[in-house]
Amino acid sequence: MAAIKFEKALSRLETIVTELEAGELSLDESLRIFEEGVKLSKSCLKMLDDAERKVEILVQDKDGRKRIQAFSLEDSNSTES
């Protein structure tokens, strides 16, 4: 799902709405982009609903190599203010 970028999907959806509202397309074409639009709107909502919190941590080793590893907020103590 991450393959479809949300911003791209939303902007395509906006384009489709505009095109369909302009009403200058053939029935076939309208049907095609209507279906595409419905799919896009569903996947946009699904992306937001299904997203899981993903936090990683970027650290640099002594030799200067960068590493990215999973990070859990619960691991750290968040009492310091």
Add this chain to the structure above:
Amino acid sequence: MPELFPPLLTVSELTRHIRSNLEQQFPSVWVEGEISNLRCPSSGHQYLTLKDQASQIRAVLFRSQAQRLKFALQDGLEVLVLGRLTVYEPRGDYQLLLEAVEPKGIGELQLAFMQLKAKLESEGLFQESRKQPLPAFPERIGVVTSPIGAALHDLLTIMHRRWPLAQILLAPVAVQGEAAAGQITAAIQMFNQLSPQSGKVEVLIVGRGGGSLEDLWAFNEEKVVRAIAASQIPIISAVGHETDVTLADLAADCRAPTPSAAAELVVPDGTRVKEQVRHHRIRLERSFKSLVAALTVRVQQSHQRLPEPRLIIGHFVQRVDDLERQLYQKVKQWCRNIQLLLLQHQSAIWEANPLLTIHREQDRLVELNRQLVQGMKNSVILRRHQAQLPISQMHQLSPLGVLGRGYSILKDLRNGKVLKKATDTMVGAEVQGVLSEGEIVCRVEKILPQK
């Protein structure tokens, strides 16, 4: 032990005496004055003169002390200095060796802040034109802050609540203390070195929770501010609470007053975006429905304009009938023409009968014979008649013949000219009248011209 004669000393001995006296008497002293004649050679030591309205004294700030200063010394600056008095023996100058310098009437950090702000401002680091736009829907967000602060907790919680799609990459750093500025700078640079494959982020949040000016100091350090200004990735600064503006805030592409505010700035509100998507969906369905409705109306209208099928067939039936009738007539006409042609041929054949010709030729022969005989007869009669005709014509043409019928001819007696008109003569003239038998001479009594 008083001495009778003043002692005789070398210059060095005297100078050493003076120096040890001075150093013992002023091992540590606070002095208040204005900096002038500041010199900063490449050695890193700084030389200056402290003065007030009446006096001045030389002072030196060695490199190790100079490096600890947050702000820069400058001519005209009123300062409080802590130092000890010493003598520079080669020149015999006495001077203050400075241990600490503080600006007078203003905090050291405040002064440093003002100085660095002015410097970086003049370099254009805070210009609006340098600001990069923030991405609307960031998918990867970098965070440079302490891993153990409320700031991170707030950031993560709010970002996740608003926009769960975003992935967060945290660079844990110290946000206060000696190491902070170096770590923050390194983290910003590290994020900028990440390639898209190795998890490049689209926007960076650099910050910490609120604190005193000292606590926030790392965000006023020159290298941090420069790293922020140089970053290719747009940066949101989120330092402290609303009232604290740091130089990092000024250099960042966007300033959030607090980490929580940064979280709200960096990602869109998922609830509203969902609402927007649903709204698009509704518009999509509505416009599609209206399209279908419009097409339906067009189909219906076209359907109504289709003619009755019976009418179409009736029309064709009528045409077929018509053509059939025309065909019948044409055939009849054709037959009639053929008939006529046959009759013509028949009579032509009859005409060509040789017996008929023979009969006709016989008739002609009889006729010619008859004409020949008649012609001959006529010719004889005609000749006879022709022979008599000139005699009677001769009689008729002779003027004497005319006289026989009672006519007379008048001639002028003098010249014998025949009178044809009354005016050919005159009254009193004598005219000769020739009659059928004999002549008379007459006198003209009166002339009566033709009326």
